[in-house]
Structure formats: C-alpha cells, structure tokens
Amino acid sequence: xxxxxxxxxxxxxxxxxxxxxxxxxxxxxxxxxxxxxxxxxxxxxxxxxxxxxxxxxxxxxxxxxxxxxxxxxxxxxxxxxxxxxxxxxxx
Numbered sequence: 001x002x003x004x005x006x007x008x009x010x011x012x013x014x015x016x017x018x019x020x021x022x023x024x025x026x027x028x029x030x031x032x033x034x035x036x037x038x039x040x041x042x043x044x045x046x047x048x049x050x051x052x053x054x055x056x057x058x059x060x061x062x063x064x065x066x067x068x069x070x071x072x073x074x075x076x077x078x079x080x081x082x083x084x085x086x087x088x089x090x091x
Contacts, residue, residue, distance in 0.1 A: 017073070018070075023053065
C-alpha cells in the first residue's frame with residue numbers, strides 16, 4: 001500500500017496559511033528545500049512559488065516534511081483542510 005496525496009488540498013492549505021515571505025523562508029531554512037529557494041526570483045508570485053514547492057516535494061517525496069511544518073506553524077489551518085492523504089489499494 002502506498003500513500004496518495006491530495007495536492008489540491010495541500011495547495012489550498014499553503015495559500016490560506018502562509019505569506020509568500022514565510023514560504024520563501026521555509027524553503028531557505030529547511031534542509032532539502034534549498035533548491036526550490038534557489039529557483040525563486042524576487043518577482044516570483046505566491047501561486048507559482050507554491051506550485052514549484054509542491055512539484056519539488058512530490059518528486060522527492062518530501063510532502064510529509066512540508067505537511068509537518070504546516071501543522072507546526074498553523075495547526076488550525078492544518079486541521080481545517082484535512083485529510084491530505086488517502087491510502088491507495090495495492091494492485
């Protein structure tokens with residue numbers, strides 16, 4: 001069994017819970033996410049930043065890290081948008 005993530009819910013969580021500056025700081029300070037920070041221009045908007053962050057986290061299987069951070073930083077918003085994971089059936 002694997003875990004499938006609802007990226008739409010995670011995107012909404014990030015959009016409603018954090019400013020673009022908070023997301024930039026997360027990428028800068030969190031081990032493993034620096035490559036996302038390095039891709040961001042000063043003019044990169046919040047929506048594009050979130051898409052890049054989600055693509056990166058999904059590709060490298062860092063969504064658990066991202067979700068743990070959101071829960072630490074904004075537990076009320078984290079709870080509001082759950083669930084983020086669904087169990088997929090093995091074929």
